[in-house]
Amino acid sequence: MIPLGMAFGLLVIQAGLPGWIAPALSLAAFAGSAELLLVGMIATAAPLAGIALTAFLINFRHVFYAVSFPLHLVRNPFLKAYSLYALTDEAYALTASSPGKWTQSRLLTLQASYNVYWVGGGVLGVLLGGLMPGPIKGLDFALTALFVTLALDAARSKREIPSVLLAAGAFAIAVLLVPGSALFVGLVLFVAFLAVRYLVGKARSYRA
């Protein structure tokens, strides 16, 4: 999280934006992939409607996190609001990969430390960017690498093969047919495929 945050902070400086944008955006969005995309949009003063739509499409996946995220463990309404705000990919991935071992304090400690790492990493990146003579091409690969490793960790057992194949198919169709919003369409198709998988499985179990 810290290196990725640093990459984000560096990108802010490389885009010619003031350094405070990094922590401000990290606190407002707290969503790594969206923030990395937004840096470029802010630098070119993209219209607010486009920014809202991009944030919506990129973060649409958070809708699915609610299903298994153990928010019910957090009782205090303020802490609950914080836990919601800090429901990131990483927090979701960790709770999903080891369900059942969470308590309120464990969950909030995890989320708060991610928050500190992410904002702190961004500030470090801004400071580092100030020392650099020029921009570094290719740093945004950190985001790709992060999702690749998280996907590898989530797909460790043979049980995951159908989902992985359906996701790969959904994204392949989306990227070929609607390259402009491949992520959004890919996610929607994937959910549709899983729904079909569920209905087929149910129909089979009735027959058996």
Next chain:
Amino acid sequence: MPSPVYIAAVLATVFAVDLGLRALPFAFLKPLRESAAVNALSLWMPAGLLLILAMSTFAPLVGLGSGAGTGVGSSDIAKAFIALGVTVGVHLSCGRRTLLSVGLGTAAYVALVNVV
């Protein structure tokens, strides 16, 4: 350099959209929790979802998706796949230490696009 008012408006927009997407589904969750379909989905979702995120951030590097047609040559594609191979290889062979895999994979990509 964009105006502070514009940046403040961006921050408010992004905050509202992100928090809304995170919070709204919980309002409909209680009836959903007991549903067998939803439980199946929550079990099946993570691996595929993360794969889609990985692919969607990788696609522009090889000239697919929203980056399509922005002058990605075959050597750029090779560099992206090499860095992907480094990330996966390090992750699987060095005990799944995310920081190490992401660090070496990113370093490989940065080195390839800047030096080669």
